[in-house]
Amino acid sequence: MDLALLTRRCEHEWEIPAHGAMRVPAVIFASEALVRQMDHKVYEQAVNVAMLPGIVTASFVMPDAHWGYGFPIGGVAAFDADGGGVVSAGGVGFDVSCGVRCLHTGFKSAALRAAQEELADVLYAQIPVGVGSTGGIHLGVSETDAMLTGGASWAVHNGWGEAEDLERIEERGQMSGADPHQVSARAKQRQQDEMGTLGSGNHYLEVQHVTGIFDGALARQFGLEMDDVVVMIHCGSRGLGHQIGTDFLKRMAIAAGAYGIALPDRELACAPIRSELGQSYLGAMRAAINCALANRQILTHLVRRAFAHVLPEAKLPLLYDVSHNTCKLEQHGGRSLYVHRKGATRAFGPGHPELPEALRAAGQPVLIGGSMGSGSYILAGTHSSQRQAFSSACHGAGRAMSRHQASRTWRGREVIEALAARGITVRSPSMRGVAEEAPEAYKDVAAVVDSAEAAGLARKVARVEPLICIKG
Amino acid sequence: MGGDPMASGKRMRAHWEHFAHQADMGVRGIGPSKAQAFEQAALAMTAIMTDPATVKPLEMIRIDCEAPDDELLLAEWLNSLVYEMSTRRMLFGRFTVELGPGALQGRAWGERIDPERHHPAVEVKGATYTSLRVAQEGGGWIAQTVVDV
Known part of the structure; x- marks a missing residue:
């Protein structure tokens, strides 16, 4: 991105002043180096979002934006329904409620190392992963609707997990306002055999250990110490969410003219929040959030079963579960706003009433997935994050190289061998998939989280690095 | 990256290619006719997941779709294929398309996914409207968009 197009507010904050049809400015939170790495398309898209009706304060861009x-x-x-605000399917994305869940294990890495290969094999056998994989659960029509309404609560009620898990999930594991009747038959059909599946692409399940503590007090509140082994699960709402994105992108693109919305680009397809289509999308999208929460809950059950097989004394309570592709109605500055986060994590600061009591003093855990080799980060929401960008932070490393280029640059087998030499066990059904996800195809996640902290979006708590990676 | 698994035309050879997108993948079909460009775009989408040449044409399915313009029709065609692949657990390696006003009648030949043989790399979530374009160009047609993976 050309820095000449931006006004620097401070070290890690840049403004694109409102011009032309922009209703508000765009604000980018990133270091100079990260801004320079961003594609010019990020500039164009941030500007286009600022043109949408009812947008409040600014169109924000996180340090990992692409x-x-x-x-x-x-x-x-964020959009204000009272101000003619809109909801956008493209502002949430196809993988509705894609997110990250982190589980404690109670082990140090030495205990895990002794069983590393066996655990990798059992996890790989237990977790359906990759293109075309199906889960062990087949959902009929009425059960699908119950899942879409109940989310992780539905899963726990059916035996996949414990009631105390729900405390540690955004929305307490159940998104309110979900309307299964707004979800198409096609979307439900795509999901009927995909519950408890990990997917492919950048989705993964990793066993990791803590290799750095940045804030001892926060780490203690999160229950983390050096060398603790944790599990991270990254996946979303699978075929159901993808189909909802597809369905509503088309409906919103066709209907925009009838709602008097002049789209700067068709892909910004949206509808007024207070319209039949807007409400229909919100009902369907919230159902997809419940699908993602239920899916990660079932995967948690499968992980626990695998651990019980190899390390019977393991207990795997949740640290937290965050979603990073959503639109949620939240209170900010005394106003009710519809906050779109697309590839961005909610980061409520200390004392926020949405947080479970055990975490309320610390602030919300913000789980940042990195690449297979570079590790991941656990951050915490801060008071300043509430002021900066409607309590939002980054979500991952972000790609530095296209899949196409990555698959021509590396071979999957070589990537696996290189990681094995570093003590990281990879299991995947697709060597090409592994090549496309090679660590070097991603930006430096450390630079992203450093910038997020410097910009006041979140505070660094701990760094974790993989021991086992199950990759779709 | 490209391929030539389909027929050649008088004015230009029908073929497909991928184009760069930072996080996802661009698919572009090119052909003497608009319908052939649509067919090639579908092949380009299959090639994101596997080599289309490895997919045996064991089963044929019909796809009918409608949209108010060519570009939305291309997205609808590709998204219909995503749906069929997802629910049937199939891959497709051969396509035919007939276009009418605002409507498409397509056929797709393929087989159930065999991970051992197809080594599928990544699943396609859906066709977006990013870089979505259907146009006459260079004596033929192009049909392109970015698909979310």
Whole structure:
């Protein structure tokens, strides 16, 4: 991105002043080096989002932002229904409620190392992963609707997990306002055999250990110490969410003219919040959030079963579960706003009433997935994050190289061998998939989280590095 | 990256290619006719997951779709294929398309996914409207968009 197009507010904050049809400015939170790495398309997309009706304060861009469709990935925008605000399917993305869940294990890495290969094999056998994989659960029509309404609560009620898990999930594991009747038959059909599946692409399940503590007090509140082994699960709402994105992108693109919305780009397809289509999308999208929460809950059950087989004394309570592709109605500055986060994590600060009591003093855990080799980060929401960008932070490393280029640059087998030499066990059904996800195809996640902290979006708590990676 | 698994035309050879997108993948079909460009775009989408040449044409399915313009029709065609692949657990390696006003009648030949043989790399979530374009160009047609993976 050309820095000459931006006004520097401070070290890690840049403004694109409102011009042309922009209703508000765009604000980018990133270091100079990260801004320079961003594609010019991120600039264009941040500007386009600022043109949408009812947008409040600014079109925000997180440090890991890259070119998406409609909104940039790493984009945050809030809309006021009273001000003619809109809801956008492109502002949420196809993988509705894609997110990250972190589980404690109670082990140190030495105990895990002794069983590393066996655990990798059992996890790989237990977790359906990769293109075309199906889960062991087949959902009929009425059960699908119950899942879409109940989310992780539905899963726990059916025996996949414990009631105390729900405390440690955004929305307490059940998104309110979900309307299964707004979800198409096609979307439900795509999901009927996909519950408890990990997917492919950048989705993964990793066993990791803590290799750095940045804030001892926060780490203690999160229950983390050096060398603790944790499990991270990254996946979303699977075929159901993808189909909802597809369905509503088309409906919103066709209907925009009838709602008097002049779209700067068709991919910004949206509808007024207070319209039949807007409400229909919100009902369907919230159902997809419940699908993602239920899916990660079932995967948690499968992980616990695998651990019980190899390390019977293991207990795997949740640290937290966050979603990074959503639109949620939240209170900010005394106003009710519809906050779109596309590739951005909610980061409520200390004392927020949405947080479970055990975490309320610390602030919300913000789980940042990195690449297979570079590790991941656990951050905490801060008071300043509430002021900066509607309590939002980054979500991952962000790609530095296209899949196409990555698959021509590396071979999957070589990537696996290189990681094995570093003590990281990879299991995947697709060597090409592994090549496309090679660590070097991603930006430096450390630079992203450093910038997020410096910008006041979140505070660094701990760094974790993989021991086992199950990759789709 | 490209391929030539389909027929050649008088004015230009029908073919497909991928184009760069930072996080996802661009698919572009090119052909003497608009319908052939649509067919090639579908092949380009299959090639994101596997080599289309490895997919045996064991089963044929019909796809009918409608949209108010060519570009939305291309997205609808590709998204219909995503749906069929997802629910049937199939891959497709051969396509035919007939276009009418605002409507498409397509056929797709393929087989159930065999991970051992197809080594599928990544699943396609859906066709977006990013870089979505259907146009006459260079004596033929192009049909392109970015698909979310």
